[in-house]
Amino acid sequence: MLQFQLWKKLLVAAIASLGVVFALPNVIGDGIDKSFLPGKQINLGLDLQGGSHLLLRVDVDAVKRERLENLGEMIRRDFRTEKVRFSDLQVTEETVSLKVRDAEDTAKAKEILVELGNDYSVSSEGTTYRVAFTETGLTQMRTRTVEQSIEIIRRRLDPEGTKEPIIQRQGAERVLVQLPGVDDPEAVKRLLGRTAKLTFQLVDLRMSASEAIQRDRTPPGSILMESANADGRSYVIEKRVMVSGEMLDGATATFDQNNRPAVSFTLNAAGARRFGKVTGENIGRPFAIILDGKVVSAPTIQSQIFGSGQITGDFSVAETNELALVLRAGALPAPLIILEERSIGPGLGADSIAAGEIAALIGLILVAVYMVASYGFFGGLAVAALAVNIILIVAALSALQATLTLPGIAGIVLTMGMAVDANVLVFERIREEMSNGRSAIAAIDGGYQRAISTIVDSNLTTLFAALFLYIFGSGPIKGFAVTLGIGIATSMFTAVMVTRLFIVLWVERKRPSKFVL
Amino acid sequence: MRLKLVSSNTSINFLKFHRLAFIFSSLLVAASIGLFALIGLNLGIDFKGGILIEARDKTGPANIAGLRGDLEQLGLGDISLQGFGTETDVLIRIQRQDGDENAQIAAIQLIGKTLGSDFDIRRTEFVGPTVGAELAEKGMLAVVCALFAIMVYIWFRFEWQFSIAAILALTHDVLTTVGLFALTSFEFNLATVAAILTIAGYSINDTVVVFDRVRENLRRYKSYSIVDILNKSLNETLSRTVMTSVTTLLALGAIVIFGGAVLRDFAIAMIWGVLIGTYSSVFVAVGLLSRFDLKRNDDEDHGVEKPEYERS
Numbered sequence: 001m002l003q004f005q006l007w008k009k010l011l012v013a014a015i016a017s018l019g020v021v022f023a024l025p026n027v028i029g030d031g032i033d034k035s036f037l038p039g040k041q042i043n044l045g046l047d048l049q050g051g052s053h054l055l056l057r058v059d060v061d062a063v064k065r066e067r068l069e070n071l072g073e074m075i076r077r078d079f080r081t082e083k084v085r086f087s088d089l090q091v092t093e094e095t096v097s098l099k100v101r102d103a104e105d106t107a108k109a110k111e112i113l114v115e116l117g118n119d120y121s122v123s124s125e126g127t128t129y130r131v132a133f134t135e136t137g138l139t140q141m142r143t144r145t146v147e148q149s150i151e152i153i154r155r156r157l158d159p160e161g162t163k164e165p166i167i168q169r170q171g172a173e174r175v176l177v178q179l180p181g182v183d184d185p186e187a188v189k190r191l192l193g194r195t196a197k198l199t200f201q202l203v204d205l206r207m208s209a210s211e212a213i214q215r216d217r218t219p220p221g222s223i224l225m226e227s228a229n230a231d232g233r234s235y236v237i238e239k240r241v242m243v244s245g246e247m248l249d250g251a252t253a254t255f256d257q258n259n260r261p262a263v264s265f266t267l268n269a270a271g272a273r274r275f276g277k278v279t280g281e282n283i284g285r286p287f288a289i290i291l292d293g294k295v296v297s298a299p300t301i302q303s304q305i306f307g308s309g310q311i312t313g314d315f316s317v318a319e320t321n322e323l324a325l326v327l328r329a330g331a332l333p334a335p336l337i338i339l340e341e342r343s344i345g346p347g348l349g350a351d352s353i354a355a356g357e358i359a360a361l362i363g364l365i366l367v368a369v370y371m372v373a374s375y376g377f378f379g380g381l382a383v384a385a386l387a388v389n390i391i392l393i394v395a396a397l398s399a400l401q402a403t404l405t406l407p408g409i410a411g412i413v414l415t416m417g418m419a420v421d422a423n424v425l426v427f428e429r430i431r432e433e434m435s436n437g438r439s440a441i442a443a444i445d446g447g448y449q450r451a452i453s454t455i456v457d458s459n460l461t462t463l464f465a466a467l468f469l470y471i472f473g474s475g476p477i478k479g480f481a482v483t484l485g486i487g488i489a490t491s492m493f494t495a496v497m498v499t500r501l502f503i504v505l506w507v508e509r510k511r512p513s514k515f516v517l
Numbered sequence: 518m519r520l521k522l523v524s525s526n527t528s529i530n531f532l533k534f535h536r537l538a539f540i541f542s543s544l545l546v547a548a549s550i551g552l553f554a555l556i557g558l559n560l561g562i563d564f565k566g567g568i569l570i571e572a573r574d575k576t577g578p579a580n581i582a583g584l585r586g587d588l589e590q591l592g593l594g595d596i597s598l599q600g601f602g603t604e605t606d607v608l609i610r611i612q613r614q615d616g617d618e619n620a621q622i623a624a625i626q627l628i629g630k631t632l633g634s635d636f637d638i639r640r641t642e643f644v645g646p647t648v649g650a651e652l653a654e655k656g657m658l659a660v661v662c663a664l665f666a667i668m669v670y671i672w673f674r675f676e677w678q679f680s681i682a683a684i685l686a687l688t689h690d691v692l693t694t695v696g697l698f699a700l701t702s703f704e705f706n707l708a709t710v711a712a713i714l715t716i717a718g719y720s721i722n723d724t725v726v727v728f729d730r731v732r733e734n735l736r737r738y739k740s741y742s743i744v745d746i747l748n749k750s751l752n753e754t755l756s757r758t759v760m761t762s763v764t765t766l767l768a769l770g771a772i773v774i775f776g777g778a779v780l781r782d783f784a785i786a787m788i789w790g791v792l793i794g795t796y797s798s799v800f801v802a803v804g805l806l807s808r809f810d811l812k813r814n815d816d817e818d819h820g821v822e823k824p825e826y827e828r829s
Binding site: 055057185186189193337338339340341342343344345347348351352355356358359360362363366367370371373374375376406407409410411413414416417418420421424425428431432435450453454457458459460461462464465466467468469471472473474477480481484516 | 642662674719754774783
């Protein structure tokens with residue numbers, strides 16, 4: 001065992017130097033060009049560099065309801081054009097149902113309903129028909145909604161494409177957002193908190209809002225809507241949409257002629273045509289600018305409007321900036337619900353790193369002093385190996401681009417305590433062998449031979465714990481598992497290879513017949 | 518001169534204490550279960566859902582009493598405030614709000630507004646009820662799976678008796694750690710689950726080292742009684758056990774003192790784990806082994822080598 005072949009020595013040297021090379025980018029100051037190095041810096045977790053972690057649920061049920069509502073309207077229209085008489089058209093959470101009046105119409109009714117497409121299934125019971133989503137239809141709708149949401153989230157959070165947020169689908173209806181370096185997590189939530197569905201609709205002048213409230217009904221084709229402002233007003237609004245947010249070409253924050261914050265918008269060609277036609281026909285009538293189901297303002301059409309206009313309301317400058325941004329990014333297909341939030345300010349992250357570094361350094365010194373006090377020169381070798389171990393952990397984290405979290409730092413410090421364990425096992429064995437009267441070299445040899453199976457067994461079992469932490473853990477805990485796992489691997493390597501190489505080199509030079517351990 | 522906390526040639530009769538240790542451990546486990554059932558755990562927002570905000574008073578030491586008064590008027594239900602690390606820092610915990618997720622977000626905004634511009638919000642954590650339940654489930658699953666995997670591995674590498682003894686010792690460690698959290702009302706959160714798994718890892722590490730020696734000595738000293746072999750193995754590994762415990766405790770001590778407030782509870786749990794893990798390896802795991810009828814016939818003959826240095 002004490003024969004350390006040349007290739008093994010070279011291998012250890014190669015791994016150690018690779019470790020140094022990959023660990024270097026983390027040590028070199030920011031001012032220096034490190035492009036000549038192959039590795040990158042360690043990827044810091046959000047808890048260390050500051051940032052927001054958000055787990056969102058896309059409210060797909062809202063889209064489903066909307067789709068079923070629209071489906072109901074479509075069926076109503078189709079049945080009317082085909083002159084199929086029906087009653088009891090009902091839209092529930094899951095289905096659209098109706099009763100066909102005349103039995104001879106059932107074939108025709110079925111034909112209309114089947115033509116709605118593959119996304120829906122039609123079932124009948126006597127003259128009652130039910131239309132519901134098929135399983136694949138539902139899955140497709142869910143996937144489409146979540147993917148669209150991810151796209152819109154990305155455009156809202158990272159309009160310039162420079163911030164490198166992580167936006168991932170998780171499970172069926174969830175989206176994970178990780179946004180490093182955020183100063184104001186509230187702003188992030190405001191950006192995601194609204195769907196930003198913008199429509200322009202005419203105000204219905206056939207009935208005043210107060211009358212509609214009093215009589216608890218609106219004229220057909222119109223609905224009652226609240227104001228988005230604090231004035232508490234309501235409006236009777238025609239359901240027909242003149243222009244909607246998809247027709248927007250651009251939106252910017254600006255000021256109106258009274259120097260109040262406003263958002264100016266431009267429409268695309270189709271939108272401009274539509275808007276021009278409707279405004280031309282309705283000069284003198286008010287139209288409502290509706291955002292997420294609330295009336296932002298209801299100006300009167302003074303003249304025909306084509307390509308551009310302004311939205312004014314009770315806005316602050318910050319609000320117009322955000323509104324312009326979300327309008328440019330487009331509407332979310334469904335509302336987002338925040339299931340989990342973890343936001344760390346950059347100050348706390350920096351403090352945590354500083355505290356972690358100090359703890360690591362002091363831990364290292366304490367362990368080093370204790371090892372040298374206990375094992376003398378050999379203890380020193382073990383400490384040198386521990387230094388190599390830490391370099392290798394840093395290098396592995398950098399090379400794998402694993403994320404270092406605060407618990408991860410604890411993992412590294414803990415590994416330092418446990419890493420010397422393998423050395424301790426060997427040294428204690430060597431001591432035993434020596435006290436049994438073996439020669440120096442035979443004792444070292446025997447010590448390594450006997451300790452190795454113990455080292456492997458004990459480390460592998462700890463590795464299991466790390467593995468399950470990784471599988472079931474989330475966020476910072478995963479980071480802890482990764483550093484723990486890497487630490488176990490590198491400490492086994494350093495104990496079995498590096499410390500031994502040191503000892504072999506020492507033995508080769510000194511050829512001791514006796515030594516004190 | 519070498520520092521030696523334990524002499525190399527001890528011959529302590531550990532097994533003599535194993536009945537006492539069994540009684541002690543049984544009481545400890547029973548007390549832990551009792552505390553868990555009666556007091557319960559101080560579940561953090563990770564599992565219970567709720568809001569946690571860490572804020573720093575930019576103007577100087579935070580007036581926690583005044584702040585508590587202001588926040589309690591918001592009508593957000595149970596609010597707890599505590600100093601955190603330094604005297605400028607406050608940790609605010611708010612129970613889960615009635616209503617859906619949006620109600621929680623609104624509460625966070627309300628608190629931000631109440632704290633005003635004197636405070637720097639350093640951390641906001643919010644866990645909704647659905648996610649909390651999932652995290653709790655995942656945490657439980659992680660601990661159970663890890664224990665099971667360790668059991669299978671030990672079974673595979675040793676005999677079934679070792680596997681049973683190891684897993685009972687580990688369960689003992691996990692349960693008493695949970696008991697410690699119930700007793701001290703330390704917050705039980707995701708980091709605690711990580712600590713428990715690490716404790717399990719450390720404890721099994723310790724146990725395996727002793728078991729390894731037991732297996733070796735079983736082969737080597739065929740004339741010894743089981744109890745003698747177990748005692749011999751424990752004594753032979755004792756100085757290593759102490760050495761490794763001390764280095765790990767030194768590293769953990771550094772985290773407790775210098776690692777910052779966030780890691781402190783985690784490190785304290787780990788320190789407990791190192792102590793209980795070391796204890797259980799010696800007294801519970803090996804104590805249990807002494808109760809089993811260990812197989813010692815090893816058909817490999819090299820195991821019977823008669824060492825020339827055998828102390829009679």
